[in-house]
Amino acid sequence: MEGVDHLAHERNKAQFDVAVMKAVWAGSRDAYELFHRFSRLVANDPEMFIPAIKAQATEEQQKQWLPLANKMKIIGSYTQTELGHGSNVRGLETTATFDPKTDEFVLNSPTLTATKWWPGGLGKIATHALAHARLIIDDKDYGVHGFLVQLRSLDDHLTLPGITIGDIGMKYGSGAYNTMDNGSLIFDHVRIPRNQMLMRLSQVTREGKYVPSNVPRQLSYGTMVYVRQKIVFDASIALSRAVCISTRYSAVRRQFGSHNGSPETQVIDYKTQQARLFPLLASAYAIRFVSEWLNSFYKDLLQRLEAKDFSTLPEAHACTAGLKSITTSVAADGIEECRKLCGGHGYLTSSGLPELSAVYIPACTYEGDNVVMLLQVARYLMKTISQLKSGNKPVGTTAYLGRAEQLMQYHSDVLRAEDWLKPNVVVEAFEARAARMSMACAQNLSKFNNPEDGFQELSADLVEAATAHCQLIIVSKFIEKLQQDIPGKGVKEQLGVLRSIYALFLLHKHIGDFLSTDCITPKQGYLANEQLRSLYSQVRPNAIALVDAFNYTDHFLSSVLGRYDGNVYPKLYEEAWKDPLNDTSIPDGFHEYVQPMLKQPLHHGRL
Numbered sequence: 032m033e034g035v036d037h038l039a040h041e042r043n044k045a046q047f048d049v050a051v052m053k054a055v056w057a058g059s060r061d062a063y064e065l066f067h068r069f070s071r072l073v074a075n076d077p078e079m080f081i082p083a084i085k086a087q088a089t090e091e092q093q094k095q096w097l098p099l100a101n102k103m104k105i106i107g108s109y110t111q112t113e114l115g116h117g118s119n120v121r122g123l124e125t126t127a128t129f130d131p132k133t134d135e136f137v138l139n140s141p142t143l144t145a146t147k148w149w150p151g152g153l154g155k156i157a158t159h160a161l162a163h164a165r166l167i168i169d170d171k172d173y174g175v176h177g178f179l180v181q182l183r184s185l186d187d188h189l190t191l192p193g194i195t196i197g198d199i200g201m202k203y204g205s206g207a208y209n210t211m212d213n214g215s216l217i218f219d220h221v222r223i224p225r226n227q228m229l230m231r232l233s234q235v236t237r238e239g240k241y242v243p244s245n246v247p248r249q250l251s252y253g254t255m256v257y258v259r260q261k262i263v264f265d266a267s268i269a270l271s272r273a274v275c276i277s278t279r280y281s282a283v284r285r286q287f288g289s290h291n292g293s294p295e296t297q298v299i300d301y302k303t304q305q306a307r308l309f310p311l312l313a314s315a316y317a318i319r320f321v322s323e324w325l326n327s328f329y330k331d332l333l334q335r336l337e338a339k340d341f342s343t344l345p346e347a348h349a350c351t352a353g354l355k356s357i358t359t360s361v362a363a364d365g366i367e368e369c370r371k372l373c374g375g376h377g378y379l380t381s382s383g384l385p386e387l388s389a390v391y392i393p394a395c396t397y398e399g400d401n402v403v404m405l406l407q408v409a410r411y412l413m414k415t416i417s418q419l420k421s422g423n424k425p426v427g428t429t430a431y432l433g434r435a436e437q438l439m440q441y442h443s444d445v446l447r448a449e450d451w452l453k454p455n456v457v458v459e460a461f462e463a464r465a466a467r468m469s470m471a472c473a474q475n476l477s478k479f480n481n482p483e484d485g486f487q488e489l490s491a492d493l494v495e496a497a498t499a500h501c502q503l504i505i506v507s508k509f510i511e512k513l514q515q516d517i518p519g520k521g522v523k524e525q526l527g528v529l530r531s532i533y534a535l536f537l538l539h540k541h542i543g544d545f546l547s548t549d550c551i552t553p554k555q556g557y558l559a560n561e562q563l564r565s566l567y568s569q570v571r572p573n574a575i576a577l578v579d580a581f582n583y584t585d586h587f588l589s590s591v592l593g594r595y596d597g598n599v600y601p602k603l604y605e606e607a608w609k610d611p612l613n614d615t616s617i618p619d620g621f622h623e624y625v626q627p628m629l630k631q632p633l634h635h636g637r638l
């Protein structure tokens with residue numbers, strides 16, 4: 032019935048102050064930003080073009096281009112990936128050759144695989160590209176640099192001479208990403224003024240002299256680092272949307288269990304449903320908090336860079352790359368699990384879950400393929416370990432590696448299931464697992480004469496060690512979050528339950544790591560799972576309130592299953608009738624194609 036809250040009985044069970052939890056979830060971001068970060072999907076994504084200009088352009092170039100971009104007088108595309116190269120930025124083929132006679136660069140796509148391919152906004156709407164191309168001066172290749180290139184006339188939007196542009200076509204399913212005109216671009220000897228090479232980091236003089244960057248060349252990758260830390264925030268939003276839908280529906284859906292006319296059992300009360308759903312609820316909060324930390328770490332990096340302090344740049348790269356990888360994988364897999372948690376109705380478009388999944392899953396690929404990103408983390412971990420011998424004391428997220436010797440001797444002293452509720456007990460186990468996995472890789476790597484060959488041979492193990500390292504970061508930041516002053520009745524307690532669920536779920540899922548590195552005994556692993564089951568019972572009465580705390584409107588969720596009022600069945604039925612297929616009783620084509628078959632006489636008893 033309209034106006035009735037079918038989930039009121041669930042909301043009345045809450046054991047914490049929901050208003051405070053809403054504030055904890057929102058953190059420093061407001062609802063507008065949450066919505067804005069999705070609205071851009073259906074518009075051109077200035078998310079990268081503008082930050083890239085800020086990161087790579089001189090002050091003078093920023094003064095020229097930023098006002099135009101900010102006011103949408105030009106529409107830019109971050110044009111890096113090509114048909115033949117995406118992950119391997121140093122393998123990009125597009126060239127920008129300096130012509131000293133005319134003081135210009137000539138941009139060219141020398142091969143088919145040099146075709147720019149994927150950049151958002153490029154297909155139909157962008158007027159300018161921030162094109163990444165190999166800088167060539169006097170036949171010498173100086174590597175990939177950024178160039179601002181006008182693509183279309185600002186009068187009639189037609190493509191300019193030498194520019195061939197197209198959309199790369201439909202993408203995965205009918206997802207909303209098809210509203211993004213990811214495009215292709217071929218340069219045929221297109222000339223741009225020298226001052227349209229972004230020259231904050233390195234320059235080319237009028238005489239054609241290359242002035243190399245006096246800062247780490249990787250700063251030219253700065254926009255990717257910026258977006259990767261934003262994508263971690265996106266992961267918490269995408270996953271929490273799916274969890275909100277599937278939690279509310281799990282409380283509405285009843286199946287089996289009726290005795291003597293009693294109501295059937297709410298599927299949220301099945302232990303299997305809880306074991307699948309509640310770790311995702313905990314993961315949404317965990318990713319939200321690590322994204323908060325990562326954002327502050329990134330802001331600190333920017334301040335340091337302003338002061339030419341590059342000391343945290345390697346760690347910032349490793350953290351943004353690794354956390355982008357881990358959180359987008361968890362969110363993408365989690366959205367699919369939420370669809371399955373909703374049974375058949377989860378497969379309906381009106382559930383909001385297929386669309387969410389179709390739009391979200393490329394996050395595991397864009398801004399750095401997730402495996403390639405974890406290999407970057409692994410490279411950082413191996414380098415950190417190699418420097419231990421020279422007395423280099425790791426700090427920050429790798430500080431635990433400075434205690435590697437001690438952690439190699441670690442054995443969990445858990446005796447009872449409730450011992451696993453102690454944050455220090457959990458962190459020690461996760462540190463020992465991560466340290467031992469990385470140390471084992473380093474040990475094996477040392478057996479190879481050529482480190483690169485070893486890295487390739489051991490890359491699967493290195494990815495697992497990098498995963499363990501990133502999961503330790505997320506667990507640690509969840510624990511640190513709860514060391515903050517959090518007001519409100521029961522709020523910290525509930526977050527403590529989620530923190531333990533998150534950590535013990537990971538321990539259970541990766542029990543092989545913990546056992547094979549001899550960090551815990553099988554019995555201690557069993558006790559962790561015991562404790563996990565008990566935690567699910569503790570979170571159960573608060574589940575609806577915990578997803579209410581995400582503070583998503585029904586409009587934002589766009590899901591009949593995730594409605595705040597839980598009035599699912601009438602709305603499911605109502606939504607189905609909106610489908611144009613239901614505008615007529617007899618379907619198009621029936622009379623032409625089906626009816627003749629039905630009318631066909633029987634021959635010898637056979638149709």
Ligand SMILES: CC/C=C\C/C=C\C/C=C\C/C=C\C/C=C\C/C=C\CCCCC(=O)SCCNC(=O)CCNC(=O)[C@H](O)C(C)(C)COP(=O)(O)OP(=O)(O)OC[C@H]1O[C@@H](n2cnc3c(N)ncnc32)[C@H](O)[C@@H]1OP(=O)(O)O
Nearest residue numbers: 069117118119120207249252265269348390391397398399
């Ligand atoms: C209707 C809608 C409904 C619902 C929506 C609901 C939910 C959706 C939810 C979210 C969606 C919402 C918004 C999302 C929308 C959009 C998201 C935003 C943008 C998406 C568009 C994506 C844009 C792109 O993909 S742009 C292209 C990205 N490309 C990449 O990432 C390329 C990856 N490759 C690389 O980064 C590099 O090639 C490499 C790092 C892998 C290797 O580089 P290189 O070869 O140069 O280096 P190495 O030799 O490996 O290492 C040398 C040393 O350099 C260090 N290093 C490397 N990189 C960095 C760096 N970035 N910073 C610092 N240091 C770096 C490395 O560590 C080595 O150091 P060492 O000391 O020598 O070891």
Ligand SMILES: Cc1cc2nc3c(=O)[nH]c(=O)nc-3n(C[C@H](O)[C@H](O)[C@H](O)COP(=O)(O)OP(=O)(O)OC[C@H]3O[C@@H](n4cnc5c(N)ncnc54)[C@H](O)[C@@H]3O)c2cc1C
Nearest residue numbers: 109111112116117118149150151393396397398399400402
């Ligand atoms: C929706 C979407 C939007 C995008 N938007 C943009 C944009 O706006 N601008 C832009 O420039 N680009 C954009 N891209 C491109 C995107 O950045 C690249 O697709 C991404 O970086 C992955 O690179 P790739 O396609 O070359 O994958 P590949 O690297 O070819 O990956 C293929 C497989 O090879 C594996 N692999 C690759 N290298 C290694 C290695 N060294 N070791 C082990 N395994 C390896 C990968 O793990 C993967 O399994 C977008 C892509 C998508 C899907």
